[in-house]
Every structure is written in C-alpha cells, then in structure tokens.
Amino acid sequence: MLHLQHLSLGYQGRQVFGCDSLSFHRGERVAIVGASGAGKSTLLGHIHQQLAAEAALCAQAQGLVDGLSVFHNVYMGALARHHWSYNLLNLAWPLAGHKSAIRALCDELELDCPLTTAVGRLSGGQRQRVALARALYQNKDIFIGDEPLSALDPLMAQRLLSRIQARHHSTIMVLHNKQQALNYFDRIIGIAEGRVILDSPTANLDASALDSFYLDTAADATS
Numbered sequence: 001m002l003h004l005q006h007l008s009l010g011y012q013g014r015q016v017f018g019c020d021s022l023s024f025h026r027g028e029r030v031a032i033v034g035a036s037g038a039g040k041s042t043l044l045g046h047i048h049q050q051l052a053a054e055a056a057l058c059a060q061a062q063g064l065v066d067g068l069s070v071f072h073n074v075y076m077g078a079l080a081r082h083h084w085s086y087n088l089l090n091l092a093w094p095l096a097g098h099k100s101a102i103r104a105l106c107d108e109l110e111l112d113c114p115l116t117t118a119v120g121r122l123s124g125g126q127r128q129r130v131a132l133a134r135a136l137y138q139n140k141d142i143f144i145g146d147e148p149l150s151a152l153d154p155l156m157a158q159r160l161l162s163r164i165q166a167r168h169h170s171t172i173m174v175l176h177n178k179q180q181a182l183n184y185f186d187r188i189i190g191i192a193e194g195r196v197i198l199d200s201p202t203a204n205l206d207a208s209a210l211d212s213f214y215l216d217t218a219a220d221a222t223s
C-alpha cells in the first residue's frame, strides 16, 4: 500500500523523523506509539500526503469551525466528493439524505446532541467525535488518526475503535493507550527521538515491550 524509503522529515532544515525503509500493507491495523515530540505526527502527516486519495486523516488539531453546527462540520468531510454548487446548496439548505446519514454516523459515534448544535458549545470529547465523524464522512478506505480517541473514556474509545476499524480496510493510528494498541492492532511501530526503534507484529509483543513508550495504562482494568 505504501513503501517509504530513505525518508527524512523535518522543519526549517532540522530533521525530526528519519528511516531507511518503512512499509504499510493493505489490510493492516498499525498503531504508532512514542513519547511526546518523538516525531509521530510528522510521520503520520507524511503518510497521509502519500495516501491522500484513499485515506482520511483525523488530525490532532481538529480544525473544527466553532460557530458552525455539528451538521456543517461533519458535512465538510464530503466537500471533495461534490461540485461546489451542490456543496453550497447543501450547506445553506441541508438535504434530507445528508441529514439522515450524518445523524446515523453521529449515533454510531454515540454523539447524541442535535445536529444544529454549534460545535463551540460541545465538550472536548464531543468535539473529538465531531472531528471523527467528519473523517468518517469522507468514506475513504484507509483511516489515519492522530490520537483521535484521546478525550474519550477507555470503554467508549474501545467501542469507537472497533467501529472505525470495521469501516476501513486499513488503519494507521497514533495512540497513547497500551492496552488499545495491544488489543486492537496487528502491528505496533514505536518511535523515539525521530527513529523507529520497534516494528513488530502485536502477537510477538507483551505489555512490558511497550514500557519505554510511556503509554497510558488506564484501560488495563477494562480490557
């Protein structure tokens, strides 16, 4: 699906992530873990650039428009699928088909507020689910997420993780929860100081293998 070679990523001439070779395969569910500042988001952004046509990104910086409704923010996920005039019409007078599809998606994400609610009035966890709904509304085959469930309680995060994975043939996700990484992903990539220091099938790992990545173990009791 994607083969990265001799990769060097950085800002203003400073490399923050580098690797000789890193591949992502169709059908894989890959968790990326590492301490803050390790280079995870930089790598994820590059992966999304390479796979943009077939992948939806749910970024850490959600980019929601606070003054607009839940409906409008989620609909933004569909903008690229339609002509600008159709989008304009639907943003001004939401069509029944999109309203019901977005309602169903929000229900699936356990977001029960009215679609007319301004996003600026929502809690952190609700906002995160609006951003997630917008990414899912892109209807892409691959889901790329940068801590997309970090504001949710562990049980809800696990339920939504299963639903995200059921909707996409491949998932690449940065996350900070050890048990979620071990239970819901086929492969774990560990990054430290801009290098890949772990790349292994989850089946070959136990919880102690992830200790050096400072992962949150809050979900241990619920798994």
Ligand SMILES: Nc1ncnc2c1ncn2[C@@H]1O[C@H](COP(=O)(O)OP(=O)(O)OP(=O)(O)O)[C@@H](O)[C@H]1O
Residues within 6 Å of the ligand: 011, 012, 016, 034, 035, 036, 037, 038, 039, 040, 041, 042, 043, 060
């Ligand atoms: N836009 C930017 N301009 C300059 N430096 C940046 C920029 N974005 C990130 N960096 C730097 O690159 C390094 C890696 O950042 P990155 O966001 O990829 O790490 P991360 O592992 O995702 O961290 P976190 O878990 O805190 O999100 C950090 O030193 C950060 O300060």
